[in-house]
Amino acid sequence: MIQIFFQFDFLRYSLYTGMLIGLLAPLLGVFLVVRRLALISDALSHITLSGIAFSLLLGRHYSYFAGLNPMYMGMAFSVGGAIFIERLRNVYRYYKELAIPIILSAGIGIGVVFISLANGFNNDLFHYLFGSVAAIRQSDFHMIVSITLFVLVMMLLFYKEWFFLSFDEDQAVISGIPKKTLHFLFIIMVALVISASMRIVGILLVSSLMTLPVASAMRWAKSFKQTFLYAILFSEISVIVGLFSAFHLDIAPGGTIVMLNVIILLISLLLKRKGI
Amino acid sequence: MTKASRSMAIEVEGLSFTYGQRNVLEDIHLHIPEGSFLGLMGPNGSGKSTLIKCILxxxxPTTGTIKLFGKPIQRFNDWSQVGFVSQKANSFNSGFPATVFEVVSMGLYGKVGLLRFLTKKHKQKVLESIQQVGMQDYVHQNIGELSGGQQQRVFIARALVSEPKLLILDEPTVGVDAKSVQNFYTMLQRLNVERGMTLILVTHDIGAMTEYITDVACLNKCLHFHGNKLEFESQHDSMMTSLYGHDVRVITHNHDHHDHDHDHDHDGSGH
Structure with a gap:
């Protein structure tokens, strides 16, 4: 039942893509969670939705856009949203979390308008919302590979700076770490990973892959580095098992992956009774 | 040795700071020679933390200039020479999943620089620094599982690991029990005396530390006093009145040894 994934190109692509997302999402998620910004991924995924809807709408009217992968437009919206969030966080310096509901509702609002204009729900959109095993194309896969390489290189180069900034921003700034540039770079990475993940887990569930494995990992990890290892381990388990079972049971992979993550979290809570 | 001949760690000239309409600091002149242990005191809201943030x-500042080790702050770039332990260290995210080792390592990140990694030698330094504050048994412990006093020692270790020439501590003992506070001050005094490190300790309660420091500065929007400890103690009553608006006694701890200073009349010639 597993071999079938290697017999069909599209299944192989979705498996590889899923595994790369399973690596990237918790990698960024750890930083988001410890900075108490877990909800940013929700805001960005909703703004990605409006980008997708916009692309689908344009596709109905202009043949050029019909051939274009809606992921690109989703990515553009997501990055735009990320920049806007950073701006809002500076404007409302004492209410930094306010940026999140603003972008989140704006994203849904714009998305719904575009969807209505495009004459409602279709099958394509359903896949974007909840993920699909079969939706991965070769171009999606290549895009994910480049994003993975970019994120991994950035992580290797700036891990210690992001770690310091997350733990103690003032101290990090005093020691000469360029806060604004690094925060900006980070949120762009989050935007890219979110829009790239939506094919598999779907827009509505993508944020779960950034937060749930991290929540479980924090019960087990004894250090910051271990938090990454556990989070990536849990997320890979959920993605791989989730994709296989989603395909064989013919259900949306997004939901399966999230449910597996919830199960891992419950087990972690039961086995590791430490207060955080 | 007169003060003028000593090289200065910090030179603040005519510094003022305004938040909106409100003057927080007015025309501050403050020269801190290298090797001194300054207690910077003042009531809550006197601008102590603002002054420290300017120095860091x-x-x-709205007007005025600051020099660090003789260099104007705009051109100063050797921030690994400056260690800082903030008040906020007591209220950091205690659920943060980081070990003592990882937290202390951060102190080297600025020195190591962008795009570089910690080497074995750096890691050795981190361990030494942890040992210096007596936390060697907790190297791989989660920072959130330690007591307030232990956490504070870890943050000191983090500030010390880059071997700074100047260490600034903003109310570092808030929420730390009395016994740990004493050990803590003794440790600071050792750094000051043995390593010649310049220390600035910000506090609203100078009484607990009078026996460890060498100099005192009193701040309440303006600088009311700056001089050595003995001068301060001889004028202390009038100083307190001008600073707090009413008479406040400074309670000195450990009266049983050497420090009966403010019972006697001092002319300050001993220092």
């Missing part, structure tokens, strides 16, 4: 380059 986190805030730009």
């Amino acid at each position: 380059g986190l805030l730009s």
